[in-house]
Amino acid sequence: xxxxxxxxxxxxxxxxxxxxxxxxxxxxxxxxxxxxxxxxxxxxxxxxxxxxxxxxxxxxxxxxxxxxxxxxxxxxxxxxxxxxxxxxxxxxxxxxxxxxxxxxxxxxxxxxxxxxxxxxxxxxxxxxxxxxxxxxxxxxxxxxxxxxxxxxxxxxxxxxxxxxxxxxxxxxxxxxxxxxxxxxxxxxxxxxxxxxxxxxxxxxxxxxxxxxxxxxxxxxxxxxxxxxxxxxxxxxxxxxxxxxxxxxxxxxxxxxxxxxxxxxxxxxxxxxxxxxxxxxxxxxxxxxxxxxxxxxxxxxxxxxxxxxxxxxxxxxxxxxxxxxxxxxxxxxxxxxxxxxxxxxxxxxxxxxxxxxxxxxxxxxxxxxxxxxxxxxxxxxxxxxxxxxxxxxxxxxxxxxxxxxxxxxxxxxxxxxxxxxxxxxxxxxxxxxxxxxxxxxxxxxxxxx
Numbered sequence: 001x002x003x004x005x006x007x008x009x010x011x012x013x014x015x016x017x018x019x020x021x022x023x024x025x026x027x028x029x030x031x032x033x034x035x036x037x038x039x040x041x042x043x044x045x046x047x048x049x050x051x052x053x054x055x056x057x058x059x060x061x062x063x064x065x066x067x068x069x070x071x072x073x074x075x076x077x078x079x080x081x082x083x084x085x086x087x088x089x090x091x092x093x094x095x096x097x098x099x100x101x102x103x104x105x106x107x108x109x110x111x112x113x114x115x116x117x118x119x120x121x122x123x124x125x126x127x128x129x130x131x132x133x134x135x136x137x138x139x140x141x142x143x144x145x146x147x148x149x150x151x152x153x154x155x156x157x158x159x160x161x162x163x164x165x166x167x168x169x170x171x172x173x174x175x176x177x178x179x180x181x182x183x184x185x186x187x188x189x190x191x192x193x194x195x196x197x198x199x200x201x202x203x204x205x206x207x208x209x210x211x212x213x214x215x216x217x218x219x220x221x222x223x224x225x226x227x228x229x230x231x232x233x234x235x236x237x238x239x240x241x242x243x244x245x246x247x248x249x250x251x252x253x254x255x256x257x258x259x260x261x262x263x264x265x266x267x268x269x270x271x272x273x274x275x276x277x278x279x280x281x282x283x284x285x286x287x288x289x290x291x292x293x294x295x296x297x298x299x300x301x302x303x304x305x306x307x308x309x310x311x312x313x314x315x316x317x318x319x320x321x322x323x324x325x326x327x328x329x330x331x332x333x334x335x336x337x338x339x340x341x342x343x344x345x346x347x348x349x350x351x352x353x354x355x356x357x358x359x360x361x362x363x364x365x366x367x368x369x370x371x372x373x374x375x376x377x378x379x380x381x382x383x384x385x386x387x388x389x390x391x392x393x394x395x396x397x398x399x400x401x402x403x404x405x406x407x408x409x410x411x412x413x414x415x416x417x418x419x420x421x422x423x424x425x426x427x428x429x430x431x432x433x434x435x436x437x438x439x440x441x442x443x444x445x446x447x448x
């Protein structure tokens with residue numbers, strides 16, 4: 001009986017590991033596939049609700065006054081209910097509620113899971129068993145079979161709901177293991193709501209919702225008004241960022257830059273990739289990103305013979321060179337440029353996690369969530385700049401916004417390269433250079 005119970009707990013922890021790693025993207029992909037299969041307005045609205053809920057949740061989750069283990073359990077329950085709703089009905093109100101639940105879970109399950117892992121690693125000899133990664137692979141194959149055999153996305157959503165429920169025992173187990181950490185640490189209480197921030201927050205995410213809708217549907221709204229919404233959203237985002245500016249002085253710029261680079265590679269270049277590689281462009285960009293993100297840290301350590309300072313220097317030079325290479329939009333140089341940027345993000349990510357967790361001594365339970373908040377700031381800033389450039393170049397060239405998101409030929413490559421790739425890459429490089437200078441300045445201060 002004990003052996004069966006231990007095997008079940010192993011499976012539960014492996015399932016939680018799987019959901020934490022794919023939770024930020026899998027629900028979105030399933031909703032998107034459902035929309036593409038049905039072309040139902042209900043699922044289009046659900047995509048918008050999910051996207052906005054995912055972006056919004058990571059900003060305001062800290063005000064719920066729960067421990068990280070408590071938030072993790074909330075994520076699992078909401079993920080189960082949200083997935084079940086999508087698996088059982090297509091009612092607009094119901095799937096909007098489901099999208100809210102899945103949006104919250106997608107934004108928060110990985111930060112809180114990683115937080116608990118860091119708590120346990122810091123206080124115990126907790127490690128993931130190799131079997132967990134085997135089960136991770138098996139679950140991935142199950143979803144791939146559902147897609148490949150066209151078994152219906154209801155089945156995939158129900159499977160996702162069952163996985164969230166199966167992960168609950170692991171969530172409770174990790175909660176029990178982390179009690180010793182909570183007894184030794186007394187995090188700061190969350191700040192009370194400020195009315196002006198609530199209003200700024202609400203208006204900002206209404207604007208984000210509208211811009212996301214314009215990216216998904218060909219609505220007839222005059223481009224000057226759309227540009228006005230973009231500018232308003234950028235102003236509100238910077239007000240939010242300024243209100244949190246005192247937090248995480250050692251890592252804030254690094255994290256904002258991380259978010260900007262992620263959106264630059266995964267959002268803008270996944271679409272622009274069509275004009276470089278044709279129909280396979282998006283898949284090639286995703287593959288480049290995954291290789292860079294997973295391989296950046298071990299590759300640069302290998303090249304530098306495990307000298308972390310030298311590895312960091314190589315990664316930084318690679319980041320700068322990468323920006324310059326993608327300006328050519330020539331396939332070989334473009335691939336190398338994107339790879340160098342992705343390798344930098346992959347190299348920086350573990351270092352940022354360790355640094356953030358070590359520096360947030362007053363409230364380590366929220367350290368990783370703070371990281372994702374600032375990363376979201378950077379990502380949204382990149383998206384807004386991207387959309388502003390798209391609106392401007394579309395107005396000048398008399399093009400529809402959807403011509404970039406749903407291209408039918410590569411004839412507009414030069415237009416988008418000069419009007420969007422060059423300015424956005426230049427802005428990304430500027431943010432990166434400011435970040436690198438800020439890191440060097442902070443390092444010099446800490447040595448004194």
